[in-house]
Amino acid sequence: MNHYDVIIIGGGPAGLTAGVYSSRAELKTLILEGTVQVGGQLTLTTTVENWPGASDGVNGPQLVVDMRKQAKKFGCVIKSESVTEVNFSSKPFVVTSDNSSYSSDAVIVATGASARMLGIDSESKLIGRGVSTCATCDGFFFKGKEIFVVGGGDSAMEEANFLTKFASKVTVIHRSDKLRASKIMQSRAKNNPKISFVYNSVVVEVLGVDDGKVIGVKVKDVNTNEIKELIGDGLFLAIGHVPNTDFIKSSGLEFDDNGYVVAKDHVLTNIEGVFVAGDVQDYYYRQAITASAMGCMSAIRTEKYLESLKK
Numbered sequence: 548m549n550h551y552d553v554i555i556i557g558g559g560p561a562g563l564t565a566g567v568y569s570s571r572a573e574l575k576t577l578i579l580e581g582t583v584q585v586g587g588q589l590t591l592t593t594t595v596e597n598w599p600g601a602s603d604g605v606n607g608p609q610l611v612v613d614m615r616k617q618a619k620k621f622g623c624v625i626k627s628e629s630v631t632e633v634n635f636s637s638k639p640f641v642v643t644s645d646n647s648s649y650s651s652d653a654v655i656v657a658t659g660a661s662a663r664m665l666g667i668d669s670e671s672k673l674i675g676r677g678v679s680t681c682a683t684c685d686g687f688f689f690k691g692k693e694i695f696v697v698g699g700g701d702s703a704m705e706e707a708n709f710l711t712k713f714a715s716k717v718t719v720i721h722r723s724d725k726l727r728a729s730k731i732m733q734s735r736a737k738n739n740p741k742i743s744f745v746y747n748s749v750v751v752e753v754l755g756v757d758d759g760k761v762i763g764v765k766v767k768d769v770n771t772n773e774i775k776e777l778i779g780d781g782l783f784l785a786i787g788h789v790p791n792t793d794f795i796k797s798s799g800l801e802f803d804d805n806g807y808v809v810a811k812d813h814v815l816t817n818i819e820g821v822f823v824a825g826d827v828q829d830y831y832y833r834q835a836i837t838a839s840a841m842g843c844m845s846a847i848r849t850e851k852y853l854e855s856l857k858k
Contacts, residue, residue, distance in 0.1 A: 554653075556655070560587065630794055653821070664784060673761055722769055
């Protein structure tokens with residue numbers, strides 16, 4: 548079995564930043580980046596304009612490519628394998644992928660979270676071309692335009708209000724006649740003159756596939772099955788995120804009620820030697836820069852932990 552000082556599970560900004568720091572510290576480092584949506588949610592973003600130093604913006608997938616190149620430059624081994632099982636009950640830890648098994652003295656879990664999608668074909672074809680899962684990331688691109696937000700919870704109301712800073716009109720589409728959001732969040736949205744609501748409706752198609760950009764949506768009334776077209780330039784999905792933790796549910800790690808890994812002191816888990824970074828534990832910020840910051844912190848804490856084992 549191949550042994551490493553540290554195994555990093557996940558190849559998004561958190562995992563790759565951790566890989567840069569740990570390999571520069573001359574730790575034998577392995578990143579298992581997975582085989583699905585490699586690079587995390589950055590790969591769904593065309594232009595990242597809030598990455599420090601990139602004054603003209605940077606292409607999301609290209610940023611992932613550059614991070615991988617940087618990590619490998621310092622000796623980090625990166626394998627496109629998906630982790631299927633972990634054993635944190637004894638040391639060294641054992642991490643099993645769909646291809647092999649590896650052991651390590653420390654593990655960094657950086658598997659991220661996946662945005663809940665509508666599950667329609669046109670949505671996936673227009674992701675990054677008007678379909679977005681992050682208002683903070685992409686709202687700036689919709690100055691003066693009319694857009695839609697799908698959802699009825701606090702996150703949807705928060706995103707709708709935020710998007711009015713840029714958009715001329717925001718239409719919230721919700722499958723029920725009652726919002727799930729807290730009363731204060733509902734009040735803020737309903738009192739915002741730029742926000743309107745379409746209730747009892749679901750998006751069944753995103754229009755604009757042939758145009759290469761969103762030009763509107765088709766919505767179906769859940770009560771009458773009536774379908775109508777609404778014209779707009781963007782669709783923001785605010786129906787929640789799911790942390791990518793299925794493979795570690797029985798690992799002994801502590802999770803909160805929504806399935807996120809519980810972190811103490813930023814990156815420490817309840818298992819000594821297992822650290823966490825990025826959106827798999829951060830349900831609030833969900834930014835590439837904060838994920839990278841936690842990747843840095845987790846690698847530094849890992850280095851200190853491994854040094855302590857030698858004493």
